[in-house]
Amino acid sequence: xxxxxxxxxxxxxxxxxxxxxxxxxxxxxxxxxxxxxxxxxxxxxxxxxxxxxxxxxxxxxxxxxxxxxxxxxxxxxxxxxxxxxxxxxxxxxxxxxxxxxxxxxxxxxxxxxxxxxxxxxxxxxxxxxxxxxxxxxxxxxxxxxxxxxxxxxxxxxxxxxxxxxxxxxx
Amino acid sequence: xxxxxxxxxxxxxxxxxxxxxxxxxxxxxxxxxxxxxxxxxxxxxxxxxxxxxxxxxxxxxxxxxxxxxxxxxxxxxxxxxxxxxxxxxxxxxxxxxxxxxxxxxxxxxxxxxxxxxxxxxxxxxxxxxxxxxxxxxxxxxxxxxxxxxxxxxxxxxxxxxxxxxxxxxxxxxxxxxxxxxxxxxxxxxxxxxxxxxxxxxxxxxxxxxxxxxxxxxxxxxxxxxxxxxxxxxxxxxxxxxxxxxxxxxxxxxxxxxxxxxxxxxxxxxxxxxxxxxxxxxxxxxxxxxxxxxxxxxxxxxxxxxxxxxxxxxxxxxxxxxxxxxxxxxxxxxxxxxxxxxxxxxxxxxxxxxxxxxxxxxxxxxxxxxxxxxxxxxxxxxxxxxxxxxxxxxxxxxxxxxxxxxxxxxxxxxxxxxxxxxxxxxxxxxxxxxxxxxxxxxxxxxxxxxxxxxxxxxxxxxxx
Numbered sequence: 001x002x003x004x005x006x007x008x009x010x011x012x013x014x015x016x017x018x019x020x021x022x023x024x025x026x027x028x029x030x031x032x033x034x035x036x037x038x039x040x041x042x043x044x045x046x047x048x049x050x051x052x053x054x055x056x057x058x059x060x061x062x063x064x065x066x067x068x069x070x071x072x073x074x075x076x077x078x079x080x081x082x083x084x085x086x087x088x089x090x091x092x093x094x095x096x097x098x099x100x101x102x103x104x105x106x107x108x109x110x111x112x113x114x115x116x117x118x119x120x121x122x123x124x125x126x127x128x129x130x131x132x133x134x135x136x137x138x139x140x141x142x143x144x145x146x147x148x149x150x151x152x153x154x155x156x157x158x159x160x161x162x163x164x165x166x167x168x169x170x
Numbered sequence: 171x172x173x174x175x176x177x178x179x180x181x182x183x184x185x186x187x188x189x190x191x192x193x194x195x196x197x198x199x200x201x202x203x204x205x206x207x208x209x210x211x212x213x214x215x216x217x218x219x220x221x222x223x224x225x226x227x228x229x230x231x232x233x234x235x236x237x238x239x240x241x242x243x244x245x246x247x248x249x250x251x252x253x254x255x256x257x258x259x260x261x262x263x264x265x266x267x268x269x270x271x272x273x274x275x276x277x278x279x280x281x282x283x284x285x286x287x288x289x290x291x292x293x294x295x296x297x298x299x300x301x302x303x304x305x306x307x308x309x310x311x312x313x314x315x316x317x318x319x320x321x322x323x324x325x326x327x328x329x330x331x332x333x334x335x336x337x338x339x340x341x342x343x344x345x346x347x348x349x350x351x352x353x354x355x356x357x358x359x360x361x362x363x364x365x366x367x368x369x370x371x372x373x374x375x376x377x378x379x380x381x382x383x384x385x386x387x388x389x390x391x392x393x394x395x396x397x398x399x400x401x402x403x404x405x406x407x408x409x410x411x412x413x414x415x416x417x418x419x420x421x422x423x424x425x426x427x428x429x430x431x432x433x434x435x436x437x438x439x440x441x442x443x444x445x446x447x448x449x450x451x452x453x454x455x456x457x458x459x460x461x462x463x464x465x466x467x468x469x470x471x472x473x474x475x476x477x478x479x480x481x482x483x484x485x486x487x488x489x490x491x492x493x494x495x496x497x498x499x500x501x502x503x504x505x506x507x508x509x510x511x512x513x514x515x516x517x518x519x520x521x522x523x524x525x526x527x528x529x530x531x532x533x534x535x536x537x538x539x540x541x542x543x544x545x546x547x548x549x550x551x552x553x554x555x556x557x558x559x560x561x562x563x564x565x566x567x568x569x570x571x572x573x574x575x576x577x578x579x580x581x582x583x584x585x586x587x588x589x590x591x592x593x594x595x596x597x598x599x600x601x602x603x604x605x606x607x608x609x610x611x612x613x614x615x616x617x618x619x620x621x622x623x624x625x626x627x628x629x630x631x632x633x
Binding site: 112 | 174178181182185225227228230231263264265268271272275278279282288290291294297298301302304305308309311312340344363364365368371
């Protein structure tokens with residue numbers, strides 16, 4: 001067992017473990033902190049796949065921005081273990097059924113995977129920022145530009161929803 | 171290609187016009203002129219097969235007669251929608267030019283969803299359609315029902331988007347080329363690999379959600395009921411048929427070779443949609459809610475095209491988009507003028523406003539599928555497509571039986587319009603402009619012309 005395989009297994013154990021802890025912990029704040037650990041370990045996996053850019057972006061966007069937003073919401077709404085609503089038994093059953101069937105599907109799909117190359121340190125340059133930029137602005141320039149329409153419409157939406165309506169239009 | 175670029179630009183223009191133009195009627199005319207130009211450019215592209223812009227898109231989108239004709243139909247219907255509802259959009263709120271900007275962005279998304287050649291573009295197209303819709307649903311900010319509808323639509327829609335993305339990821343990872351291109355998946359006609367099968371089911375679920383096919387239709391009645399009526403009219407017609415078009419394009423190009431493996435799944439969805447939509451619509455008292463269920467029922471008919479996926483289905487979906495959109499936009503335009511949205515609110519409409527009553531009659535007859543209307547032709551083509559597949563004839567029989575059920579709830583409104591006495595305080599609120607009346611007449615004429623001469627639309631497929 002070489003060092004990369006060891007790191008891969010270590011990261012995998014930590015990420016699966018903290019993902020489980022995220023679901024299991026009673027307090028929403030603790031859940032979020034566990035989720036941050038999950039994001040960090042997944043970034044570690046990206047580094048192992050030689051995708052440094054993705055790893056950095058994953059930390060900045062998810063562990064940084066989105067998680068801070070989550071924390072703010074949880075703290076502003078003052079959620080904690082006591083305010084957790086009591087879960088409905090029937091709802092739990094439905095959740096187990098639907099989640100279980102999804103798990104079954106995923107496991108079936110994963111069983112077909114050739115698992116001999118989990119780790120590809122320094123192999124392939126697909127994840128490097130230079131290659132990414134070249135692909136993005138050559139082959140994928142249309143979707144890249146068109147996504148600006150998507151963000152623009154979301155921004156307009158935020159303004160429409162957020163702006164205070166004046167009493168008399170016109 | 172024209173419509174993708176020009177509609178995005180028009181959206182941006184409308185957005186800025188909101189900052190400089192204070193009078194809302196001005197932005198109405200501006201939007202209308204812009205849309206007319208957009209429609210003309212798309213018709214030009216359809217006839218000349220030559221876009222204004224020559225951009226190397228690296229095969230991300232692909233245009234042919236089928237999707238160019240569809241885009242032209244959609245833009246034409248939107249033009250009629252603008253003419254009929256211009257004054258109603260102004261009444262929704264203060265941000266009129268922003269609403270128009272969002273509608274133009276939706277049209278951009280529809281053009282992408284109709285011409286996509288890769289799963290990536292499909293995703294972007296569907297998202298550009300969905301996000302402005304969440305906003306338009308919640309645009310009536312002081313109305314609690316509108317807020318609830320927007321939140322419900324947003325949460326459910328975000329969830330289905332997640333499922334779609336996961337499906338795309340599975341298909342990307344599962345095909346031997348690791349490709350997004352729908353023509354390049356190389357699934358093979360044998361038994362599907364599990365990864366592809368999972369991806370296919372996920373895409374089927376999320377697309378069914380977007381077109382509100384049962385059993386993924388639960389959001390539809392609440393959202394259509396809660397949204398401002400003008401925007402309900404837009405999203406139950408133009409957006410819905412665009413969803414179907416993307417659905418057909420995806421399943422024909424990407425998964426057409428393995429049709430025998432997913433056909434029974436689609437068959438189940440079709441049957442469930444037809445039954446649930448038609449049977450539940452019978453019990454509705456509010457016309458708006460009835461139309462929401464009827465849109466589910468009509469979605470069931472459009473699902474037949476996905477079940478069949480032959481040439482008749484292609485012709486059928488073009489006809490169906492035109493016929494269903496025109497009739498539903500028309501009936502919604504009448505509904506917005508009503509004081510009372512229940513079926514009793516339509517009592518004696520023909521006595522007070524003969525034109526509105528007659529137009530309503532034609533729209534409802536077309537939705538039912540009575541001969542000489544466009545609705546008949548479109549339903550006829552769908553049934554032909556289903557029968558031409560050569561198996562599962564029962565689905566065509568079921569569709570016909572349920573179309574008979576649909577006659578019940580459509581005719582209840584017709585009965586109210588023609589055979590009941592109007593209430594003393596009047597049926598219609600506000601004055602009707604001459605543009606509104608002329609457009610209603612135009613819509614009626616279009617429905618009858620398409621009903622007599624469907625080649626007018628189908629012909630574009632083969633020109």
